[in-house]
Amino acid sequence: MSEHETTNDFLEEDNDHDLLQLVSFEIGVEEYAIPILAVQEINRMMPITRVPHSPAAVEGVINLRGRIIPVIDMRKRFGLKPSADEGDARVIVVEVGNVGRVIGFTVDRVHEVLRLDKTIIDPAPTAGNGVKADFICGVGKLEDRLLILIDLERLFTREDFIDANGLAA
Template sequence: MTSLPTLAKGRSAAGKPLHLVGFRVGNEEYCFEILTVQEIIRIVPITAVPDAPEHVEGIINLRGRIVPIIDFRRRFRITGERTVDEADRVIVVTGTGNATVGFIVDGVSQVMKLPAEDLSPAPAGGAGCDAEAIRGVGNVGDRLVIVLDLDKMFSADELTTLTGVS
């Protein structure tokens, strides 16, 4: 049996269930570890930032803290246009070093527990250039969910540029 990766905050995945927040983008379901999710908010007015990367929608002021907002679809090159509707949300997440970003998603699905033995490694070479951001693929009922590793979604330089946190 392959050993599972170490989770953020130094906890071992072996034998312990993962506590995840699931969300939808297009037809797929993704998850962040629940401890990285600061909050989930409705879409609010977003201030555009000149010369920002294409996937950066802009910034918001979240109770005095400036948070960059990332369009998940554009960041991970998911095809299909995003249509704005009532289900859209911003998932505000905080990674290692207190770098906080928000992701625009099509909807939040559920909080779930995934037994560690139900997490399979991401398929090698099949997930494109951002494959390192995928911690693994989990079976939840009759569907597959993609478990993301927040700390590997951006390079250190990109995260510093986005958040000012190095």
């Protein structure tokens, strides 16, 4: 596998051959991105109804125009402490194929929609013990920052939702 190759379909989906269109956002001090085609909408924080006995990262559910959507707290999912400032927090609503439904997840701040040339993307790094975070499919090298590319299919596994009192499809 070459330096810029990946086994992930994430980098193969774009119709502009060499460009990815992404939505970038912040969780903690890191900046992440997902394909814009996966995003259904981005909303300001709204009331979230807690669901008893749901998995730890499931914050609860929201009613989005008559649709009940589970919401994942990405700070919890990544093992971070809750944020003291929720002023810029957003809920990104995406469709995740492996779970078979629409899911919302909270982020600290949404940055921008950007187009990223595939040639500036490196494969996902591995940790010192040789294990890489399964949900990271690459790292985009921008002029002044790094952008961690997330594979939603790997980030949100079906097991995350099985015990969530009907949250699984």
